[in-house]
Amino acid sequence: MKFFKKTSSIIDLLSEFLFLTGGIIIVGVMLLITVATISRYFFGQAIAWATEVAGYSLLLVTFFGGPLLAIKNNHINVDIIPNILGDRGERIMIILSGLASSLVSGLIGYFALNATIEAYISQQMIVSFMRTPKYLLLGVIAGGFILMGLGFLKVAIRNITLLRNKE
Numbered sequence: 703m704k705f706f707k708k709t710s711s712i713i714d715l716l717s718e719f720l721f722l723t724g725g726i727i728i729v730g731v732m733l734l735i736t737v738a739t740i741s742r743y744f745f746g747q748a749i750a751w752a753t754e755v756a757g758y759s760l761l762l763v764t765f766f767g768g769p770l771l772a773i774k775n776n777h778i779n780v781d782i783i784p785n786i787l788g789d790r791g792e793r794i795m796i797i798l799s800g801l802a803s804s805l806v807s808g809l810i811g812y813f814a815l816n817a818t819i820e821a822y823i824s825q826q827m828i829v830s831f832m833r834t835p836k837y838l839l840l841g842v843i844a845g846g847f848i849l850m851g852l853g854f855l856k857v858a859i860r861n862i863t864l865l866r867n868k869e
Contacts, residue, residue, distance in 0.1 A: 710856055713769070713773070713849065713852050713853065713856065714773060716769075716849065717769040717770040717773055717849060717853065718770060720766040720767070720769060720770070720849075721766060721767050721769075721770040723762075723766055724762065724763040724766035724767045727759050727762055727763055727766070728759075728763055730759070731755070731756050731759045734749075734752050734755060734756065735752060735756060737749070737752075738752035738753075750831050751831050751832055754830055754831055754832050754834075755832075758834070758839065761839060761842060761843070762842055764846070765842050765843055765845070765846025765847070766842075766846065768846050768847075768849070768850045769846065769849035769850050769852075769853045770853070771853075772803070772807075772849075772850045772853030772854050772857065773853035773856055773857065775796070775857050783795060790865070790868075793861045793864060793865045794865070796857065796858070796861045797858045797861045797862055797865070800854045800855065800857040800858030800861065801854075801855070801858045803850075803851075803854040804851045804852070804854035804855040804858060805851075806851075807847045807848070807850040807851030807854060808847070808848065808851035810847045811844050811845075811846075811847030811848035811850075811851055812848075814840055814843045814844035814847055815841075815844040815848070817840050817844075818837050818840040818841045818843075818844050819837075821835070821836040821837040821840050822835075822837040
């Protein structure tokens, strides 16, 4: 149990840091797009890489925010059935969905990690203005899914504990 608490707090800190970083990225992209728009329309100079950075930023924000949403169970939920089942039924549904979500996120993270390693070994690049190494983007996806999987698992374990304590 001590290992779980320590690991859990590390995952929490990392997820909160990534969430905060995602917020900073959003502000940065807002400023970048504003500057790019002003530059294009008032000075006739387009910032060629601004759109590409904005697109990559959407990827970062999505996978930086996902783990904290999983941990806090703030992702999109359909709560019609759990509400009908009562408190115990709701906990069981949260446990089952947490375990299933953890498994699926973990599998996607695993395959994304394999794709990241393959892209790194073969030095694949994204054919675009910035020539971004593909492994950087795939690594964000892999890390995000792995952390989300751990977050969903944490939610399931927390609800198992709550269910046991009530019995």
